[in-house]
Amino acid sequence: ELEKYHVFLASGLSQAFQIESTEKLNLVILDLGLSDGSGFEFLANVRSKGSRLPIIILSAQTDEDSVVKGLQLGANDYMRKPFSNREFIARVKTVLKEPQHHEEQIRIGDLLILLNQRSITYQETPIGVNRREFDILLHFSQRLGTIVSRENLIQAIDKELEIFDRTIDSHVSHLRTKLKKAGVKNIKISSVYGMGYRMEKL
Template identity: 45%
Template sequence: MKDRIFFLEDDPVLGEGIKLQLELAGYDVHWTRTVRSALSELGPAPSFQLAILDVSLPDGNGFEVCRQIRSLDAEMPILFMTAKTDEDSVVKGFEDGANDYLRKPTGNRELIARIKNLLPTQRAAKEGWSYSGALLLKAQRKLLTQGLEVSLNRREHEILSYLFQNPERVISRAQLLGQLDKDGEIFDRTIDSHVSHIRSKLRKAGVTQIKIEPIYGEGYRLGAS
């Protein structure tokens, strides 16, 4: 099944060209030209995998549409593609829920590359957690990142799941202990052993996008490399 893209752009020539290029790349594109039509066509339960929004439109701005999408779907990736790239506009776009912000005009290859980067996060959001481009799947107990796949045992997955839900925060051993199923005696040093195994697996697999940092006397922190 093709990924469906919601595309808001008022320029007929630019819109037609981008729609054609995305369709040639294998996407199903729903193109609309005004804020009013966008809000109407999204409906109460959007069935799109990604949205591309312009900012300056004849009857309003794309920020309103972005907020509407985000109120209906917390996980759909939103990419602004606009000539309005002053700092205030970029910041507002991200504050309203955008995942990416792209200057217009842009090359088709770059646009498609950004779409490909955003879509896996959307697909995995219902199945696991994402951080810094890495995806941790719930059922499969696997970490996917940089085209790599790292398999985890149950304990490793439980620990990494909690770190993924609390990125860039120092998590104590006691907090991690509280996340483990209690089917036997588990001690602080057991946590250290499991974390050591996770770090070893990431290192051996060549994962460089994320890292688990030991914080002396406190615990561990998941961060971006």
């Protein structure tokens, strides 16, 4: 905060998952010793969804096995406690400066989401979607297998606009129709009664 970064604090694993799924984060500082689980579980879950969100581990677990495990699971850096504030800020700035070339696209089988171009292809054939449909599919793709509420989708589309549940349902319905028309068979977007939606890889 002293460096003028906007910070979200999570007291445990469940809250960390909630923040990660609802906020647009640029970096995660991950303590392995969470109150209700392991930081390794959070890291593995984020990476399993195809997300390349930069993650720095901070931990009192200084043994080589823990460091190697964290890096193999996909952490961008591993800082052993204790450390100085100067070192911490320097590492944060270094990770934030790293070009995230691998973030430019998300592939789910033959379905390709191109982030920079904001376009979608299936088996190299373009699928025409509007801005909100793209944002919804991107949000789903970063949370494969996870239930996403309508409120989360509204936040993903535009926090400033007044969007209602029925509007979200309409966008999701149009997206489903376009994916089906394009012959996409390797993903499924399901309605979860009273909770929202879930996209799964088949």
